[in-house]
Amino acid sequence: MQLFQVDAFTSTLFSGNPAAVVPLESWLPDATLQAIAAENNLSETAYLVPAGPASWELRWFTPAAEVPLCGHATLASAHVLFEILGAQAPALTFHTRWSGDLVVERDGARLAMRLPRRRTMPVDQADVAASVLGLRPRETFVVPVQDDETLLAVFASEAEVRDLTPDLAAMRRIDARGVLVTAPGTQADFVSRYFAPKYGIDEDPVTGSAHCALVPFWAERLNKTDFIARQLSKRGGELHCRLEEDRVVVAGRAVLYLSGEIHLPS
Known part of the structure; x- marks a missing residue:
């Protein structure tokens, strides 16, 4: 093959x-x-x-x-x-x-x-996020995905997201399927990182599917529908995104x- x-x-x-x-x-x-x-x-x-x-x-x-x-x-x-x-x-x-x-x-x-466009729902899980990320986020949400949930942690700055050193062993023990972190960007509209050790991915280099939730989230915060996004993994990547009525173009x-x-x- x-x-x-x-x-x-x-x-x-x-x-x-x-x-x-x-x-x-x-x-x-x-x-x-x-x-x-x-x-x-x-x-x-x-x-x-x-x-x-x-x-x-x-x-x-x-x-x-x-x-x-x-x-x-x-x-x-x-x-x-x-x-x-x-x-x-x-x-x-x-x-x-x-x-x-x-x-x-x-x-x-x-x-x-x-x-597909995905929704985010606010939850009080800042303590859980802090326990696995080593830093307390400003806000936490969940993103429902196929009978499971991803934990979304929102930070104040790009530097905080870039410098995170998560406890991957602890992350395997929480209920969420993975942890998505985000913040406003300096040379992009917003930045993110994504960790999914339960699925054999300690850190995903660039996660297109995460932007199904990130784009609607930042559209509401930034009052715009077109974005340049960056994922701050070691390899890094750039995504050009647009919010439509029921779709996210990535x-x-x-x-x-x-x-x-x-x-x-x-």
Whole structure:
């Protein structure tokens, strides 16, 4: 089987978020999909199965589990289809199991994804956030995701977000599936980091799906609908975002790192 590794939300190799993309003719057993993702040991491996003209079924796996939505691996999948496998359609549609149909189209030099809008709900979990992040946030919220919740911690400054040194072992013990942190940016509208050790991702380099909640959140705070966002992981990444009525448009660039073959036993 073919395998491609793409750095997403960047135009420069060795930055952004790497994702594996594996085109399939039909679905393999879930245990095999999970084993390949664990072997790849990237934050996500995306699998594609043709579903009609300019449309594919799409699923995403971390090294530990299948996830309901992944932005950077969707961007990487569209890059592979457009730039390597020769898809000629103006837009690609991905049918997903938990996030509906996702459409990706060209936006100049970037690829723009229309992702579902997610809500945030205020909660009193500043003590929990402080216990795992080492610093008390100004506010805390939860983002409901597929019968689970992500904890959102809001800080006052970009420097606070950049300098966090979370206790990942403690983070595995809290109820939330992951912890998303954010603050106003200095050279971007807002910044973020995302930690999901329960899913085998200590820190995700760039998290497109997190912006399904971050964009509506900052739209209300900043009274605007177009944003440049930065994720402050070691690799880092830049996202161009726009809020629509029921969708969040997340756009970025991608670059191919490697292509190869997976050899499975017969």
